[in-house]
Amino acid sequence: MKTYARELVCRVCGATQPLGPVYVCDECFGPLEIRYDYDAIAADLRREEIERGPLSLWRYRALLPLLREDSQPVDIGTGMTPLVRAERLAERLGLRHLYIKNDAVNPSYSFKDRAVSVATTAARDMGFDTLACASTGNLANSVAAHAARAGLRAVVFIPADLEPNKIVASGVYGPMIVAVEGTYDDVNRLATLVAEEYGWAFVNVNLRPFYAEGAKTLAYEVAEALGWQAPDHVIVPMASGALLCKIAKGFRELAQVGLIEPKRVRVSGAQARGCSPIVTALEQGTDQIVPQTPNTIAKSLAIGTPADGPFAIHEIRSSNGRGVAVTDDEIVEGIKLLAETEGLFTETAGGVTVAALKRLAEQGALDQDEVVVVYITGNGLKTPDALEGRLNNVVTIGPSLVDLERALGTQRYEPELVAV
Numbered sequence: 001m002k003t004y005a006r007e008l009v010c011r012v013c014g015a016t017q018p019l020g021p022v023y024v025c026d027e028c029f030g031p032l033e034i035r036y037d038y039d040a041i042a043a044d045l046r047r048e049e050i051e052r053g054p055l056s057l058w059r060y061r062a063l064l065p066l067l068r069e070d071s072q073p074v075d076i077g078t079g080m081t082p083l084v085r086a087e088r089l090a091e092r093l094g095l096r097h098l099y100i101k102n103d104a105v106n107p108s109y110s111f112k113d114r115a116v117s118v119a120t121t122a123a124r125d126m127g128f129d130t131l132a133c134a135s136t137g138n139l140a141n142s143v144a145a146h147a148a149r150a151g152l153r154a155v156v157f158i159p160a161d162l163e164p165n166k167i168v169a170s171g172v173y174g175p176m177i178v179a180v181e182g183t184y185d186d187v188n189r190l191a192t193l194v195a196e197e198y199g200w201a202f203v204n205v206n207l208r209p210f211y212a213e214g215a216k217t218l219a220y221e222v223a224e225a226l227g228w229q230a231p232d233h234v235i236v237p238m239a240s241g242a243l244l245c246k247i248a249k250g251f252r253e254l255a256q257v258g259l260i261e262p263k264r265v266r267v268s269g270a271q272a273r274g275c276s277p278i279v280t281a282l283e284q285g286t287d288q289i290v291p292q293t294p295n296t297i298a299k300s301l302a303i304g305t306p307a308d309g310p311f312a313i314h315e316i317r318s319s320n321g322r323g324v325a326v327t328d329d330e331i332v333e334g335i336k337l338l339a340e341t342e343g344l345f346t347e348t349a350g351g352v353t354v355a356a357l358k359r360l361a362e363q364g365a366l367d368q369d370e371v372v373v374v375y376i377t378g379n380g381l382k383t384p385d386a387l388e389g390r391l392n393n394v395v396t397i398g399p400s401l402v403d404l405e406r407a408l409g410t411q412r413y414e415p416e417l418v419a420v
């Protein structure tokens with residue numbers, strides 16, 4: 001099959017480099033991204049062909065950075081996750097057209113599988129033998145899983161204070177887990193040094209231009225599920241800000257290659273107040289990100305120096321979106337609200353997004369006629385600790401109807417009649 005990724009281009013100065021495991025511009029040290037031949041894609045790609053493709057993110061392979069015509073994707077079944085119409089949640093918030101993109105049901109239970117599937121495919125094509133990452137948790141899970149699938153060695157770097165479930169959910173695939181005593185930003189700094197020193201494929205360092213492209217499929221799938229239309233407004237959680245930028249890019253690309261009508265999608269970003277460098281800059285009306293030391297239960301979003309922060313700010317401002325920062329209490333309430341209204345259990349990052357949705361709805365910042373899509377990016381079973389002491393619905397009883405009756409606090413039956 002044909003490939004359309006042509007070169008790497010600097011997001012700041014536009015200088016180009018050949019496709020390869022590099023991530024900074026030769027000229028200005030700016031970050032690189034993939035450049036495609038969009039005219040060729042527009043000429044070749046039809047909706048029907050995508051619809052006939054695999055039920056995974058690889059149905060959009062023309063818009064992903066494959067290095068060779070015979071590249072075989074490393075695919076553990078990621079993507080084509082449900083777009084759920086959220087009627088009960090919408091009603092609760094006074095909205096009319098609300099959808100949840102439930103990306104918590106990917107194989108390693110977060111959206112990171114999209115990015116890692118693309119990066120691992122590139123790493124294998126480039127001949128690397130070791131797959132690595134600096135992670136706030138979910139990325140480590142996904143890298144370990146994809147390395148197993150591809151037959152590569154995995155070394156994942158995490159902050160030592162990570163949630164226990166996220167450590168198990170990496171460990172089971174057999175990687176080397178390096179728990180670093182420090183914040184994610186310390187972990188990331190170390191990873192950058194290791195990438196240079198050891199020549200490993202760090203999916204979010206030297207393979208970052210490839211890695212980041214995977215998240216575009218979160219825009220493609222939503223547009224396809226809406227009958228090849230972009231929504232009016234999307235609400236996206238932000239850590240480094242890459243996910244938000246790539247969702248925005250994905251909708252633009254679909255219009256550029258003629259698969260949807262052009263439309264300006266409002267892009268809003270959500271962070272936890274305890275780590276909100278991007279939202280804080282938005283609130284202060286500046287482009288300057290001031291680094292923060294994270295202090296929040298939303299550990300998967302806890303990046304104090306967000307690499308894509310300035311780009312995310314630009315996407316939000318230029319689309320007339322909003323930045324919202326929510327407290328840890330609001331995060332827990334957000335997790336419960338989504339579960340109680342829609343039957344979906346998300347991790348703390350999803351609690352951030354739902355809490356941001358609620359805040360925007362309460363502020364009247366959402367138009368009744370807008371089609372709003374909320375991105376739920378990770379699974380609740382990864383962060384059960386967040387709910388500890390917050391759910392009070394267990395009643396312990398003896399094994400009899402009488403005991404149950406007492407617990408229910410009703411007297412529908414005469415105790416003698418139901419004695420067992």
Ligand SMILES: *Cc1c(COP(=O)(O)O)cnc(C)c1O
Binds near residue numbers: 139
């Ligand atoms: C990594 C992550 C994000 C955000 O990622 P960025 O691209 O760094 O902004 C959102 N949600 C979850 C669950 C994540 O693991």
Ligand SMILES: [Zn+2]
Binds near residue numbers: 028
């Ligand atoms: Zn440059």
